[in-house]
Amino acid sequence: MGEQPAAQSLRAVDLLISGGYLATQDDQRRVIYPGSVAVAGSKIVAVGPSSAVDLGCAPRQRLDAHEHVVLPGxxxxxxxxxxxxxxxxxxxxxxxxxxxxxxxxxxxxxxxxxxxxxxxxxxxxxxxxxxxxxxxxxxxxxxxxxxxxxxxxxxxxxxxxxxxxxxxxxxxxxxxxxxxxxxxxxxxxxxxxxxxxxxxxxxxxxxxxxxxxxxxxxxxxxxxxxxxxxxxxxxxxxxxxxxxxxxxxxxxxxxxxxxxxxxxxxxxxxxxxxxxxxxxxxxxxxxxxxxxxxxxxxxxxxxxxxxxxxxxxxxxxxxxxxxxxxxxxxxxxxxxxxxxxxxxxxxxxxxxxxxxxxxxxLGLAEHLGSLEPGKQADLILIDLDQPHFTPRHFDRPDNILSHLVTCATGADVDTVVVAGRVLVRHGQPVHLDCADIQARAQASSRRLLQAAGLLG
Ligand SMILES: [Zn+2]
Missing domain, CATH: 3.20.20.140 (Metal-dependent hydrolases)
Incomplete structure (x- = not known):
């Protein structure tokens, strides 16, 4: 019906993470590249090749995942x-x-x-x-x-x-x-x-x-x-x-x-x-x-x-x-x-x-632990564009796994999404004030040590 049937069949989603290496951790442990994850509300609604997922979505927010691994949180x-x-x-x-x-x-x-x-x-x-x-x-x-x-x-x-x-x-x-x-x-x-x-x-x-x-x-x-x-x-x-x-x-x-x-x-x-x-x-x-x-x-x-x-x-x-x-x-x-x-x-x-x-x-296997439609949208992006991830041969799935387990540290986490909400972007918290949290914890720690008699 109408002149633009393709546009009318687009699915409105809140977040589209597109173009990354998806280490889905699903039952088959599929790695998909280039792959996309579409999120509506707090849940994943689509996971697959970007060529298929992106064309069917009209996202409110899009994250470019090129040169990133996308993993379950x-x-x-x-x-x-x-x-x-x-x-x-x-x-x-x-x-x-x-x-x-x-x-x-x-x-x-x-x-x-x-x-x-x-x-x-x-x-x-x-x-x-x-x-x-x-x-x-x-x-x-x-x-x-x-x-x-x-x-x-x-x-x-x-x-x-x-x-x-x-x-x-x-x-x-x-x-x-x-x-x-x-x-x-x-x-x-x-x-x-x-x-x-x-x-x-x-x-x-x-x-x-x-x-x-x-x-x-x-x-x-x-x-x-x-x-x-x-x-x-x-x-x-x-x-x-x-x-x-x-x-x-x-x-x-x-x-x-x-x-x-x-x-x-x-x-x-x-x-x-x-x-x-x-x-x-x-x-x-x-x-x-x-x-x-x-x-x-x-x-x-x-x-x-x-x-x-x-x-x-x-x-x-x-x-x-x-x-x-x-x-x-x-x-x-x-x-x-x-x-x-x-x-x-x-x-x-x-x-x-x-x-x-x-x-x-945690008793939450039904909701967490893999990138699959129906599960909660808890996922992270790891930034690969760094010397310690080079070279990469991710057409070999063993290479991506090896890089994740033996080359990656927490410092490589670029983006964190929980329940569909972007909490960390480019290594920085989106909603939290790091300096303030650190200063308050420092003050609390000093009080504790003083009260316990551990400050000499
Ligand atoms: Zn313990």
Whole structure:
């Protein structure tokens, strides 16, 4: 009908990202070039060759993706965002000494404003490094939710529950965690999910762990817990409870497809069988494990057995940066080195860890982790026009994967889109004031150190 049928059949979309190398991370792991992604509202509505997608769209906003890789947004599945306030203060200490001498005394001084500024700083840093969704464990969930609302990201937040052997404290913390869930779950247009975060088997009595598991089952909540991080933790658990931390978690009902066990460095065959049988997710936090000399989890083996392993930065107090792509390179190279097998943890599997597996671990695989119509428009553009990405032979898909895993860092992230909204463009936040966030976090950190008596 009419004189311009082609124009009349154009689909109105809000955003068209056009001409890039699409690493879709879909079931076939297709790489499309030149490719385009069309977005309407918060969702992807078309993915394919630019020649097909562009002709059918009338976009409100267009981003040129030539000389860029377009990837699903990165997912960081373990961290403590407010701990950015103690960045650089944990050096050369064991986990136990760092927790008791620096982390807990310092963070105990943090007021609401401090916690908010700490989370905001970390969220900004993650955003600039291409992290569009993250898991976080710490008290002050409403503050974290507000910070996530401000940055535009997604997060699965959990109040970090500990009782240190005190039943009344445990009960109060569990109630605080449930209050935070009632108050904040679904916050920021659904971008905030709230679950439960019992800290570990060494800070929670089994009764509290079981109570957390029961509440999570009752309300279908996501769970995060540290487990088998150090040899000392495993030995003490065996001495106190007669079983490993993973066995204790299983006995308390904590394992399952909606649970992330962070670390899992020191696990035996029994532990592995329990994790596999329950489809529990594992967060590999390689930089933190190295810095605190905890050990190196054999994650290539976990992945080959079928465990869902994602990557976590852990808190910025023990990493000390939130550069997930830098950690990914570290993770892959170390698996090759400890196994003395260069085929270990190949690039495609590594990329899966920070996209598809991360989304699955957060319980959001239906919405995140790949570039496909119907999924949320969470994606990043990586700028290839740089010496360290040259030469490129991207007609070979292995070359694009290798460049992403072993050449790229967070500094190469040019553009970040979450739920269809452009949050970072040309390496700069669109809506946030970096200088102001940094200044406020600096002031909060000074206050904490002074109050904890760590300024000498
Ligand atoms: Zn942690």
């Amino acid at each position: 990165l997912v960081n599945i373990h961290g403590h965002a407010s701990n950015s306030l103690i960045r650089g203060l944990g050096g050369d200490r064991s986990l136990h000494d760092w927790l008791h001498q620096v982390c807990w005394p310092c963070m105990a001084q943090a007021g609401d404003e401090d916690l908010y500024q700490g989370v905001l700083l970390s969220a900004l840093e993650m955003l600039l490094n291409g992290v569009t969704a993250f898991a976080d464990m710490w008290p002050g969930v409403p503050l974290s939710a507000s910070a996530v609302a401000a940055t535009g990201q997604r997060a699965v937040l959990a109040h970090n529950i500990k009782d240190f052997g005190d039943a009344r404290r445990g009960e109060a913390e569990l109630q605080a965690a449930l209050d935070a869930w009632r108050q904040c779950d679904g916050h920021a247009d659904g971008r905030v999910v709230v679950g439960l975060g019992p800290h570990s088997v060494y800070t929670c009595r089994p009764e509290l762990l079981a109570a957390c598991a029961a509440e999570a089952a009752r309300h279908n909540l996501h769970l995060q817990i540290h487990g088998s991080e150090t040899r000392q933790e495993v030995e003490e658990c065996r001495a106190q409870h007669g079983c490993s931390p993973i066995e204790l978690m299983a006995a308390c009902g904590l394992l399952g497809a909606r649970t992330i066990v962070a670390h899992a460095v020191h696990v035996n065959q029994t532990d592995l069988t329990l994790l596999l049988g329950s489809r529990t997710n594992v967060s590999h936090n390689i930089a933190s494990n190295l810095k605190l000399a905890s050990g190196i989890a054999p994650v290539d083996r976990y992945l080959q057995l079928g465990l869902c392993v994602g990557l976590g930065t852990d808190g910025p107090g023990s990493n000390d940066s939130l550069n997930l792509l830098a950690d990914l390179k570290l993770a892959t190279l170390l698996q090759k080195a400890i196994s003395q097998d260069a085929t270990c943890l190949p690039a495609q599997t590594a990329l899966d860890m920070v996209t598809r597996h991360g989304a699955q671990a």
